[in-house]
Amino acid sequence: MDWFDSVLLEPWRHAYFVKGAVGGSIIAVTCAVLGCYVILRRMAFIGDAMSHALLPGVGIGYLLMNALFPGGFTAGGLLVGAGIAALLTSLCISFLSHSGRIAEDTAIGIVYTGLFAAGVVILTRYQQHINIDLNHFFQGDIYGVAWSDLWLGAVVGTIVLGLLIVFYRHFTLVSFDPTMAASIGLPTQLLHIALVGMIALVCVAGISMVGVIMIVGLLITPPALAYLLTDHLPRMMVYAAIIAIVSVILGLYFSEWVNASGGGAIMFMGFLLFLVGLVVAPRYGLLPAWRRRRRLVPQTDLEDVLKGALENEPPLLAPGRLNRAVRRLVADGLLEVDRPDTAPQLTDVGRREAEHILRSHQLWEGHLVQGGMSPDEAHAAAERLEHLHEREILDQFDDDLDHPEEDIHGVPVPGEREAGTDEYPDLVMSLLRQGDSGRVTGCVGDWPAGIQAGTRFTLEARNLETGNWQVRLPGEQRLMQLAHNDADRLKVELVDEKTLLAADPD
Amino acid sequence: MKPDFAIQVDHLTVSYGGKPVLVNISLDVPAGMVVGILGPNGAGKSTLIKAVMGFVPRDFGQVALFGKSVEDARGHVAYVPQRGQIDWSFPVTVWDVVLMGRYMVTPWYRSIKARDRELALTALEQVRMTDLRHRQIGQLSGGQQQRVFMARALAQQSPILLLDEPFAGVDAATERAIAGLLKQSKAEGKTVMVVHHDLETAAEFFDRVVILNRRLYAYGEPVEVLQESLLAEVYGGQLRTFSWNRKE
Numbered sequence: 001m002d003w004f005d006s007v008l009l010e011p012w013r014h015a016y017f018v019k020g021a022v023g024g025s026i027i028a029v030t031c032a033v034l035g036c037y038v039i040l041r042r043m044a045f046i047g048d049a050m051s052h053a054l055l056p057g058v059g060i061g062y063l064l065m066n067a068l069f070p071g072g073f074t075a076g077g078l079l080v081g082a083g084i085a086a087l088l089t090s091l092c093i094s095f096l097s098h099s100g101r102i103a104e105d106t107a108i109g110i111v112y113t114g115l116f117a118a119g120v121v122i123l124t125r126y127q128q129h130i131n132i133d134l135n136h137f138f139q140g141d142i143y144g145v146a147w148s149d150l151w152l153g154a155v156v157g158t159i160v161l162g163l164l165i166v167f168y169r170h171f172t173l174v175s176f177d178p179t180m181a182a183s184i185g186l187p188t189q190l191l192h193i194a195l196v197g198m199i200a201l202v203c204v205a206g207i208s209m210v211g212v213i214m215i216v217g218l219l220i221t222p223p224a225l226a227y228l229l230t231d232h233l234p235r236m237m238v239y240a241a242i243i244a245i246v247s248v249i250l251g252l253y254f255s256e257w258v259n260a261s262g263g264g265a266i267m268f269m270g271f272l273l274f275l276v277g278l279v280v281a282p283r284y285g286l287l288p289a290w291r292r293r294r295r296l297v298p299q300t301d302l303e304d305v306l307k308g309a310l311e312n313e314p315p316l317l318a319p320g321r322l323n324r325a326v327r328r329l330v331a332d333g334l335l336e337v338d339r340p341d342t343a344p345q346l347t348d349v350g351r352r353e354a355e356h357i358l359r360s361h362q363l364w365e366g367h368l369v370q371g372g373m374s375p376d377e378a379h380a381a382a383e384r385l386e387h388l389h390e391r392e393i394l395d396q397f398d399d400d401l402d403h404p405e406e407d408i409h410g411v412p413v414p415g416e417r418e419a420g421t422d423e424y425p426d427l428v429m430s431l432l433r434q435g436d437s438g439r440v441t442g443c444v445g446d447w448p449a450g451i452q453a454g455t456r457f458t459l460e461a462r463n464l465e466t467g468n469w470q471v472r473l474p475g476e477q478r479l480m481q482l483a484h485n486d487a488d489r490l491k492v493e494l495v496d497e498k499t500l501l502a503a504d505p506d
Numbered sequence: 507m508k509p510d511f512a513i514q515v516d517h518l519t520v521s522y523g524g525k526p527v528l529v530n531i532s533l534d535v536p537a538g539m540v541v542g543i544l545g546p547n548g549a550g551k552s553t554l555i556k557a558v559m560g561f562v563p564r565d566f567g568q569v570a571l572f573g574k575s576v577e578d579a580r581g582h583v584a585y586v587p588q589r590g591q592i593d594w595s596f597p598v599t600v601w602d603v604v605l606m607g608r609y610m611v612t613p614w615y616r617s618i619k620a621r622d623r624e625l626a627l628t629a630l631e632q633v634r635m636t637d638l639r640h641r642q643i644g645q646l647s648g649g650q651q652q653r654v655f656m657a658r659a660l661a662q663q664s665p666i667l668l669l670d671e672p673f674a675g676v677d678a679a680t681e682r683a684i685a686g687l688l689k690q691s692k693a694e695g696k697t698v699m700v701v702h703h704d705l706e707t708a709a710e711f712f713d714r715v716v717i718l719n720r721r722l723y724a725y726g727e728p729v730e731v732l733q734e735s736l737l738a739e740v741y742g743g744q745l746r747t748f749s750w751n752r753k754e
């Protein structure tokens with residue numbers, strides 16, 4: 001408890017710490033929310049430029065105010081000077097980049113280094129008149145926050161956040177699709193200028209507290225981290241604001257403990273948070289991506305294990321891969337392990353999957369043999385081709401082979417029972433097997449006599465001589481005979497035999 | 507200008523950095539017509555669409571919508587951008603994008619009205635994307651992305667629809683769906699301009715066809731315009747098969 005008090009609570013008893021925390025948070029939150037647009041519009045470099053280009057403005061503003069009100073009020077002058085410098089910067093950039101050959105990023109680089117250099121010249125030339133040092137410009141003074149800084153921060157924060165909230169739709173649309181924004185009459189140029197102006201405003205308000213570099217960092221890093229965490233813009237803004245506040249508080253503690261510059265400590269914490277986020281962010285982080293990749297058991301392994309379990313033949317896989325595949329299948333509910341020492345068993349879902357793979361193997365085999373390949377060759381080829389089990393192609397093979405009930409080795413071929421998915425809305429009668437019951441839902445072309453939509457049926461064994469499908473209709477003695485062509489055209493849905501009987505009033 | 511033309515392009519020339527991309531284009535589109543714009547890559551098709559929206563500066567010439575200059579006719583057009591022009595990782599969902607179709611009628615000080623949300627929802631239903639409305643747009647297939655922007659354009663309920671390659675990279679089902687929406691828009695009296703690449707389907711989809719390669723090579727009914735010799739000239743040997751010809 002002592003530790004808690006002395007380390008965590010103690011700093012809050014000092015006004016400088018509280019002011020630093022409040023001032024820093026105001027600036028950081030404003031930067032973070034605005035920064036979401038900065039990174040989405042790829043304006044990070046403009047933010048960087050803007051913050052540096054303020055130097056001559058600050059310098060000249062200071063000189064001017066000193067000349068007008070000797071020794072007195074300077075904050076206003078700094079503000080006006082900085083504002084003018086920001087305006088000048090954006091005008092110069094826009095002029096240069098529209099003048100022809102010079103690209104925008106080049107223009108930004110030229111303008112801001114030029115203005116910054118001018119600022120350095122002014123500051124060093126009039127050193128004795130100007131009470132600003134470059135150090136302060138770069139790293140600010142979070143522990144020297146004055147009431148005027150707080151007020152300035154609060155006013156700027158209110159203006160910027162207010163504009164961003166009120167014109168949320170406008171800024172979002174113009175960032176996402178400027179062409180459409182223009183076509184519905186949004187003032188795209190004005191909105192862009194407004195964003196640049198807001199960047200300038202937060203720079204002006206924040207520089208004395210956290211310094212230039214930190215302002216740029218606060219504009220970019222918290223939104224960038226938030227962007228890793230969510231796909232939803234309003235949420236991204238909220239996350240960025242929270243991250244910004246956490247960076248400020250952590251940074252202040254950190255600078256207390258190690259006695260370092262506050263602005264630097266804040267941004268350093270922001271950077272560390274970003275790194276942590278980069279690694280662990282659920283969807284876009286490095287670690288989850290790596291784990292997803294590692295967990296990725298080859299689909300072919302999974303299928304080999306399933307088919308092996310169905311045929312009671314261990315698949316030819318290295319023990320490590322086999323284990324990983326089994327674990328994965330158990331986790332996915334396709335296999336279950338009763339006791340550790342027994343072989344894993346297929347669940348119902350697993351059995352269906354396994355039968356699908358087996359069916360694929362058998363039909364590929366049949367198809368290849370039909371095309372003239374020797375059975376041995378076909379078997380080996382089907383071991384690989386069975387993993388291409390798109391249903392459409394399998395159903396075609398099945399049809400070509402006249403829907404065989406047994407494969408070339410005499411092993412029964414499972415029927416196809418999947419239907420009702422987006423990909424395969426329909427199941428046809430010829431894909432079913434003896435014992436399946438269902439209901440007819442439709443027919444392509446003319447209905448075979450005696451069958452209509454809603455007719456319930458149970459399939460018996462195929463007629464050995466004619467190859468016809470033999471269908472038992474409820475309440476009828478005689479088996480109905482359906483030729484291959486008819487069985488292909490009848491759309492059906494599977495119904496459990498018991499429910500079929502229970503639902504049948506006759 | 508005669509207001510019975512929905513789109514009038516009059517001696518339009520547009521350039522980028524001194525390079526003329528559209529040269530002296532004149533073209534009148536009567537209201538209620540579906541027009542296809544064909545031409546090789548870099549022909550200025552997207553630029554023409556943008557000029558009709560008033561989005562690119564004109565070196566010369568005029569564009570008028572229903573007799574009014576584009577600048578005065580804001581909101582007459584709904585637009586489906588070419589796929590490559592969208593930042594697909596932008597944190598917006600399908601629903602956010604479709605709602606953008608109602609931004610124009612929503613004043614800045616208001617939130618979006620229930621009626622506008624309903625219109626957006628209807629548009630989403632028309633393209634059958636309601637189930638995916640909470641997805642971020644980057645997590646959709648190409649055809650689904652195309653449909654989202656179609657829905658946005660429909661939600662705008664504008665009399666003019668401009669579509670930049672809506673059929674690019676979509677499967678047969680989506681192609682049919684989009685073609686259906688074109689028909690429906692026409693039935694509702696809308697004027698539609700579509701940038702298109704497939705000569706084979708052009709005659710089927712469009713009432714009129716524009717052949718463009720910086721200059722306007724032809725504008726008229728598909729049967730008149732889709733002449734092999736002309737296409738060979740415009741595409742300059744890029745095109746080897748004219749399967750649309752074999753159809754007859």
Ligand SMILES: Nc1ncnc2c1ncn2[C@@H]1O[C@H](COP(=O)(O)OP(=O)(O)OP(=O)(O)O)[C@@H](O)[C@H]1O
Binds near residue numbers: 527
């Ligand atoms: N913003 C731009 N700045 C400079 N040049 C551009 C710009 N946009 C397009 N261009 C150039 O103008 C020409 C026409 O471009 P446009 O996008 O209109 O072609 P397009 O017919 O739509 O081609 P595609 O079939 O590839 O979409 C191209 O040479 C392109 O490089």
Ligand SMILES: [Mg+2]
Binds near residue numbers: 551552553670
């Ligand atoms: Mg284009």
